[in-house]
Amino acid sequence: MSIESTEPDAIDDANGVTASPGSVSRGxxxxxxxxxxxxxxxxxxxxxxxxxxxxxxxxxxxxxxxxxxxxxxxxxxxxxxxxxxxxxxxxxxxxxxxxxxxxxxxxxxxxxxxxxxxxxxxxxxxxxxxxxxxxxxxxxxxxxxxxxxxxxxxxxxxxxxxxxxxxxxxxxxxxxxxxxxxxxxxxxxxxxxxxxxxxxxxxxxxxxxxxxxxxxxxxxxxxxxxxxxxxxxxxxxxxxxxxxxxxxxxxxxxxxxxxxxxxxxxxxxxxxxxxxxxxxxxxxxxxSEHPDAPMSEIIGRLLSKPHYREGVVAQAFYVGAQITCWTFIIHYGMELVSLSLAEAQTWNIAAMVIFLTSRFVCTFLLKYISPGKLLSVLAAAAIAFTAGAIFLEGKTGLTCLVLISACMSLMFPTIYGIALKGLPAEEAKLGSAGLIMAIVGGALLPLLQGKFIDELGVRNSFYLPMICFIAIAIFGVRTFTRFEQSESAAA
Structure with a gap:
């Protein structure tokens, strides 16, 4: 059994990442x-x-x-x-x-x-x-x-x-x-x-x-x-x-x-x-028919590329924001809206359904909007919804917190693709590990937010993911104005 492509996607190499939009792979x-x-x-x-x-x-x-x-x-x-x-x-x-x-x-x-x-x-x-x-x-x-x-x-x-x-x-x-x-x-x-x-x-x-x-x-x-x-x-x-x-x-x-x-x-x-x-x-x-270069040499080449270096940092902020928003939906619902654990978890499920649905919508939008520009828009919307979770009361604030998932849906693969774009196979394999290491943001930021909850309360703790989304928005703007426009000029 084989499945034929009907979408205009391409890739630089078998272990690389998405090529520039517009290439066609029909049939x-x-x-x-x-x-x-x-x-x-x-x-x-x-x-x-x-x-x-x-x-x-x-x-x-x-x-x-x-x-x-x-x-x-x-x-x-x-x-x-x-x-x-x-x-x-x-x-x-x-x-x-x-x-x-x-x-x-x-x-x-x-x-x-x-x-x-x-x-x-x-x-x-x-x-x-x-x-x-x-x-x-x-x-x-x-x-x-x-x-x-x-x-x-x-x-x-x-x-x-x-x-x-x-x-x-x-x-x-x-x-x-x-x-x-x-x-x-x-x-x-x-x-x-x-x-x-x-x-x-x-x-x-x-x-x-x-x-x-x-x-x-x-x-x-x-x-x-x-x-x-x-x-x-x-x-x-x-x-x-x-x-x-x-x-x-x-x-x-x-x-x-x-x-x-x-x-x-x-x-x-x-x-x-x-x-x-x-x-x-x-x-x-x-x-591979040819052995890869030493890891130290590949790491040096990767760190010399701004889009990869900044992508790893942006990925750490994204994973931290995602895990804090999803983990502390439970706290928000139980402590600020007096929900039971099962009821609060239902809102978490709603966030995941929205996340999954939005991923298909955003994938479609990528046919017409560049990754950097779409990432910037999604991050700006996430900042607005996070503000709603902080300043609005009761279920209205909880709804804003859930809607952040619509903005996060395409962030991980989009940042992943921007960071690895154009890398040869041996760099992409090790570069992928660096982006997986960036998941450490999901370890550090929830711990910090837990401390904020203890000292400042649940509502004010969400200033932390807001800062993360601001960092992601900056990366998106830099991608659009620096990396993507320079590619267009070169083309």
Whole structure:
């Protein structure tokens, strides 16, 4: 089976990035039949790492309550998760150069499964730090998968249709993300006893009030009218339960951590099945006839290119903004709009649906608008929506926060494409690892925003992603006015 292209996309080489708009690849195969099975198997990886990314986001709020820790401490979940990308991206690129794409993918699966299975001792021992170690190891695996799968997909066919192959494979990433969100909403959130305690506090049942009322001598407030008070009361009630009734609190903690553990054990089994499938399947190697230059030489060449250097920085800001906006939708909904965890997660799902829909719209717009110009417009709109989340009250502010996802939808691949544009194959492979390392923005900025939430409140913490979008807008403007216009002049 082969699929023919009908879109005007092109690529510089099998491991490079999108060429300038206007080149036509009609009638050229997107997925040649000899690579179809390998393409399908590799594309499944995109959904698998999307699942891991988005089932983890709600745990920042869950762990805050279950372990009774601060927002800053609970944000270590994202610090460990996205820090693993930074740690392992370059080793993954080195492994690919020395061995093969298939070998790197198999290593990625193994590390993914080990990290997920660490949820078993973490939950049984009620140990937050084992969870953190598990997330760190799990994303070692994701770094191997992302660093290998993107250029592997690009190489599976004619260079002229490589962008379309990658776009097709990337379409399965949000499907995995949505699956993770749905599992978090339908399996984790409804079965958490901390959620039941929250409902009991809101309805002021005597058992819950007994844990909370000492902190409210004038009686529990009207939570429906006083945004943020419910979340504060739940925190106080759980803290009092931990001190005055530690066995009850420990039983609740064991139950909730077992709920969290279950999907990680299941996904570990799924990942191990894929590891076995890759082990017995013959995959293309795409071995180069000529050895690549030393890594130090390639890194020097990459850093000498302004569009790549600035693209890596912009990517770090983007990933940081994306993870903060998606992670703290939960906090915003629960603390400022008095939603339950499941209700807040529903808004997170809406953000992902908008993100996925907008990606197709923006891909169409790229036929008529240059990447730099479109990136600038999207970043400006994101700044406006972030301002709405900061200054507007209740569900109006939450709606603005969700609509930021429409602006973020094409930022990652657009920045990725701008940064790698025109690079030869050996530079693109290592350059891809640098862009994966930039995912460290998703480790650092949520940790910083968690501290802002503790000290300044949820609403004011969103000045942080606003700064990120300003940086992305500057990169977009520089791309349009410097890089793209100079190309047009050269042409």
């Amino acid at each position: 050229i195969e997107v997925i040649p039949k000899e690579y179809f099975a390998a393409f399908v198997l590799t594309t499944c990886c995109f959904a698998l790492w999307g699942f891991a990314n988005d089932i983890t986001n709600p745990l920042v709020k869950v762990f805050k309550e279950v372990f009774q820790i601060s927002n800053t401490q609970s944000s270590l979940v994202q610090f460990a998760f996205y820090g693993g990308y930074f740690t392992m991206a370059l080793p993954a690129a080195y492994f690919i150069r020395k061995f093969s794409y298939k070998g790197a993918i198999m290593v990625g699966f193994a590390l993914y499964a080990i990290g997920a299975l660490l949820s078993i001792p973490a939950s049984l021992n009620q140990n937050f730090w084992i969870f953190i170690a598990g997330f760190y190891v799990l994303t070692f695996g994701l770094a191997f998968l992302e660093t290998s799968c993107n250029p592997y997909i690009l190489a599976m066919g004619p260079p002229e249709t490589a962008t379309q192959r990658l776009n097709l494979a990337q379409a399965f990433n949000p499907i995995g993300s949505l699956t993770g969100m749905v599992i978090a909403t339908t399996v984790i959130a409804p079965n958490l006893q901390v959620g039941e305690f929250r409902s009991s506090v809101e309805s002021k049942t005597p058992a819950a009030v007994a844990y909370v009322e000492n902190d409210y001598p004038d009686g529990l407030p009207n939570f429906a009218e006083e945004y943020g008070t419910l979340d504060e009361a739940v925190g106080k009630g759980l803290a009092n339960m931990q001190v005055s009734d530690p066995e009850v609190f420990k039983t609740m903690q064991l139950h909730d951590l077992a709920v969290v553990r279950t999907p990680y054990v299941v996904i570990a089994i799924v990942v191990l099945c894929f590891l076995g499938l890759f082990a017995v399947t013959k995959m293309p190697t795409f071995a």
